[in-house]
Amino acid sequence: MGKLFYGTMTGNTAAVADSIQAALADLVDESKCIDRAKADDLRACDLLILGGSTWGDGELTDDWVDFLPQLDQIDFSGKTVALFGVGDQVSYTYNFVSAMKILYDKVIERGARVIARNVSVEGFEFAHSESIVDGAFIGLVIDEMNEPDLTQARIESWAQAVRQEAPVAIA
Numbered sequence: 001m002g003k004l005f006y007g008t009m010t011g012n013t014a015a016v017a018d019s020i021q022a023a024l025a026d027l028v029d030e031s032k033c034i035d036r037a038k039a040d041d042l043r044a045c046d047l048l049i050l051g052g053s054t055w056g057d058g059e060l061t062d063d064w065v066d067f068l069p070q071l072d073q074i075d076f077s078g079k080t081v082a083l084f085g086v087g088d089q090v091s092y093t094y095n096f097v098s099a100m101k102i103l104y105d106k107v108i109e110r111g112a113r114v115i116a117r118n119v120s121v122e123g124f125e126f127a128h129s130e131s132i133v134d135g136a137f138i139g140l141v142i143d144e145m146n147e148p149d150l151t152q153a154r155i156e157s158w159a160q161a162v163r164q165e166a167p168v169a170i171a
């Protein structure tokens with residue numbers, strides 16, 4: 001079974017993370033804030049859903065920043081990772097969900113295979129995001145501030161991609 005670990009500053013992402021875990025309950029049995037996680041919790045999983053909100057100007061939340069040295073101690077080769085980002089495309093249009101790219105670069109550097117990383121930018125209006133590779137978002141994108149009513153459909157559609165791309169052995 002996989003696990004989900006998230007970062008948050010004011011709690012918005014906790015509810016999003018719980019909804020993602022529920023949509024992937026066949027593959028993911030726990031949703032936990034990264035400030036309560038240990039490196040061994042991540043080492044124990046073949047499938048990891050990692051994400052959180054973007055703060056500052058395109059930065060990770062403090063809980064992820066504190067955990068980064070531990071991420072550097074984890075060998076992700078053989079692990080499958082799917083990423084999600086929570087942001088605000090109106091107020092932070094020049095760095096919409098940019099922090100997701102920091103996690104993406106890190107897990108790829110550590111050897112992970114990232115799945116469900118071809119998420120359409122259609123339906124969002126923003127000036128710039130670091131989290132776009134080859135014209136698509138590298139993971140699920142959620143905007144609870146401006147489009148909360150689209151959250152569940154976005155989660156469910158992305159969960160299908162995760163399910164299709166996850167190795168059969170994980171289920």
Ligand SMILES: Cc1cc2nc3c(=O)[nH]c(=O)nc-3n(C[C@H](O)[C@H](O)[C@H](O)COP(=O)(O)O)c2cc1C
Pocket residue numbers: 007008009010011012013014053054055056057058059061086087088089092095096097098144145
């Ligand atoms: C000070 C501040 C900085 C922010 N910076 C960004 C940003 O650079 N990019 C972005 O997409 N959203 C940004 N946001 C929006 C948050 O990511 C958004 O409000 C999110 O829902 C917060 O989730 P959380 O409560 O889980 O931390 C920022 C919000 C605040 C208050």
